Amino acid sequence: MTRSRPAELHSDLRRRIVDGRIAPGEKLPSESALIETWGLGRSAVREVLARLQAEGLVHTRRGAGSFALTPPPEPTASLPAVRTLEDRLALLEYRIALESESAALAAARISGPELAVLADAVVLCEASAGNPAEAVGHDFAFHRGIAAATGNAFLLDAVDKLGAVMIAMPRARLETAAGSGAGAEHRAVLDALRDGDPAGAAAAMRTHLTASRRRLRREAGHTPR
Template sequence: MTERRLTRVTLLDGLVDALTRQIQDGELPPGTQLPGEAALGEQWGVSRPVVREALALLRDRGYLHTVNGSGTFVRHPDVGHVSAALERHMSLTEREVLTVDHLYEAREAIESAAARLAALRSDEQDHLLLSRYLEDMGRSRGDKAAYAAADVGFHVELARASKNPMLPALLLPLVRTIVEGVMESHRSPRGVPLGLEGHGMILTAVVERDAERAAAAMAAHLADSRKLFPPDVLLRNFSHPTLGGATTPSTRH
């Protein structure tokens, strides 16, 4: 590993961030054994307690694992790492670099594929959950936050229904960036009706196992969504996800 010295005031955060970057950038590939605490401390210019706590945090986050008597190793990445890395990249990237069009293009690529696969692979439980999210959207017309939570939940659940774990991992950070935009849809008299209609068409195609119609319905829904939200609405909330993730749909009928 390259020797570097941390100059940040918060040495723990600095070390965790630096090691995370090395893992995500491939400088520390899966299976790499880390030096001992003393060597790491000397390498980064921090104390052993700081090293010990940093390694514990990275283990908790799934980046490292310790084998008794052997040492600490970099773990093979899972889909959670993909999602976390993408969200971190988006939060650190200049707003002028990633535009709203970029985000919607990425969503269309991911979500059209998710809708197509969900139509082929989803089961009755998936259909039930999607239906409940749609029902929650309809019940939440006057509550912007609840409506947005149900909207996000529908999209993430649809990705899960594709049975490809990479799709929800890739989608969630993208969806979070437009939550405020979903809430802004209440300012337009067309926003909620268009949203409900679009989600309903997607769900119908998925339940009827029509893969191409499901993908087309998703593309049309995202196109409608994009037209409703001006760039300044989304960009001013670009790095400020309001929701911590998809919520559990209501069990009311």
């Protein structure tokens, strides 16, 4: 079966990043160049870049373009499938345990450039309300960036194994204005990281993921716990 042009573009860029032909930190071709080369519309190109970002392969900075990241490791062990509401709630419980401690470690170890990447991800996530593909990509980039800032390869590997599937995106969240809801929660985590406050970062992350769990249950018609 013939693949679509967007699928071919995604496969081409992904292969070049994983193979190192586009090196970590190197800028990808511009949206305009990709549109001209591949004969695609701007929205199709942006969807491809958002998918690559969700896979942890690129980081997009507004006004600067998209840059290749070090490819995340391939999974070495299978993970339980996430299919039902109960699966996703269980996943959030796991994330609370994993990411609260990651946030505490990151607060003690994070560098200036890593903080800048996280700040960009927060802004872009808020700006992507109404575009699920972009929002998921930026949200995952934020959480993966925190794991990377711990300097602990095992914590980063755990997040990479989960991938963007770990991000819950209830419809109500996409309709939330920037600066409130999940956006405000992300900023609280970022503020604690910027202040070098491990206890505050852990508490802010726990608050964020507990609220995510509550929003997910509410949208599914369950009484929040």
